Each structure stands twice: as C-alpha cells, then as structure tokens.
Amino acid sequence: LRATATRAGTWLRSPEPAVAELTLPVRLVPPSLAVLSDQHYPTQGGAEVVVYRVGESSVRDGVLAGEQWFPGYDLPGGGPGDRFALFGVPFDLADGNAIRVAAEDDVGNRASVAFVDKFFPKAYSTDDIRVGDAFLAKVVPEIMANTPGLPKGESLVDDYVHINSELRRANAETLVGLARDSRREFLWNSAFRPMPNAQVMSSFADRRTYYYQDREIDRQDHLGFDLASVRHAPLPAANSGVVVLARYFGIYGNAVVIDHGYGLMTLYGHLSSIDVAEGER
DSSP states (O other): OEEEEOOOOOSSOOOOOEEEEOOOOOOOSOOOEEEOOOOOOOBTTOEEEEEEEEOTTEEEEEEEETTEEEEOEEOTTOOTTEEEEEEEOOTTOOOGGGEEEEEEETTSOEEEEEOOSOOBOOOOOEEEEEOOHHHHHHHHHHHHHHSTTOOOOSSHHHHHHHIIIIIHHHHHHHHHHHHHTOOSSOOOOSOOOOOTTOEEEEOTTEEEEEEETTEEEEEEEEOSOEEEOSTTOOOOOSSSOEEEEEEEOGGGOEEEEEEOSTTOEEEEOSOSOOOOOTTOO
C-alpha cells in the first residue's frame, strides 16, 4: 500500500512528494478443511455432531446450519487441527444442503464443506391455545412483577402478547449468550435422562396459534417440551454439569439452566421451587 501526498510548489521550488509505504502479505487461499467423521443423519429440529480438521490459518470454524452458527472446539485426544462441533438443526430449516462445516482465516477467506449424508425433514404439529381471563389474571401480573422494565400495555391481553413475543425473544438472546460462555470440557459422561414418570404433552416446535375470545392474538413456535407429572414432583438434572442460571426467567418462570460443556445446555422451566444456585456443580 502506498500513500502519496504532493506538496504545494512555488515558482522557484518543486518539492518531492511525501510517500509512505506498507508491505502486507496477500492471502487468497482459504484454510484447508476436511470432514473426518461419517454417517451424519440429522433430523430437522434435531441435533448432531461432526468431527473435522482445519488448517493452521483458520481463526474461526464450526457448523453453519442455515443462519445459525455453532462454534467448533479442539477435539479431546485429537491431533493438530482436529476439531468437533455439536450443532442443532433449526426447526425451520428443511434443506440438509444448508448445513456445512466452515472455516475462516483472519482476512476473511472462507472454506465450507457439505457433510450431511441423509437429511430427515419433519412436519410439526399445530395447536390452538385458548387464552381466558382467569389465565391472564394468573400469569401476566406474576411475570410483570418478576421482570422489571417490561412496558405495561392497555390491557392484560396486550401485556400477554408482548410477553409471548418480545420477552420470548429476549429470553432466547439470553440463552444464546449463556451458550457463548459454555465450558470447553465434557461435564457429562452418561446418557441424558428425561424427567422421570412424565408424559410429553406438547412437543418441540409445535406451531401455536393463540386466541382470546375467538380472536387470534398471536402466533409462536413452541421451542421446548411440555412434560406433565404430579404437583411438586422432584426434577433431577438430565445429566451432570454446572448451573449457569437459577432464577425467575421471563416466560419460563422459575427456571434452571445447566451447562454440560461445549455449548450443550439443558433448561428446566416452570418450577415450583429451585434447590440449586448458580455456579453449583
């Protein structure tokens, strides 16, 4: 790079221009990238893992699933450049070709490799939720009281719609932030366990339409499982890990989030009480 500044001359003098130069390396080749694992059969709305190897010039790597980015980590026991990434398949991603391992160097050169062997699309259930006055009177004031800063609308219905949409999005952003600080180690060593003696009442990514007095007021995708059990049933952790959130948390009410390492976390919502503290293992 050369910058030249021409000096103003006079009728007696013509000064030489001032010149500054900076020599920089030029890199046009992206990092090398190779997938090491095989048999990748992700399901829409599900989760998978991939093992791969990147070249020395890579400064950022992971899995790009649609618009969602899942960072890669050093593979425990692997060789130089060996990496792995746990990733979720967005519930609204219906094309397996949009899932790729990617690596980028410090000047923006990017390599990406498709690795999905077979993709299983999934149709989700739809559900109509009838919201009544008794429900609104029970739920809305509690959430408003425990969530400082929420704007108050002209009615409980307005407040509920704001909670169901805007607060839901804010809570999701908080969860993404927690995942960025996930520990880079395996904190679990056994199979994940569901809540014992519970029945799934609503599945992941159900498409919900909300009605008040036969009037549609909102539409949302239910990104969790509703599990039914007896009142005050004990709820063990799905696996070992570190508690990163234990408090009243927006649409989830009393909630606990456990970090299991490498970006994998579990969330437990609508608890009657919380018996752990943040930082507890």
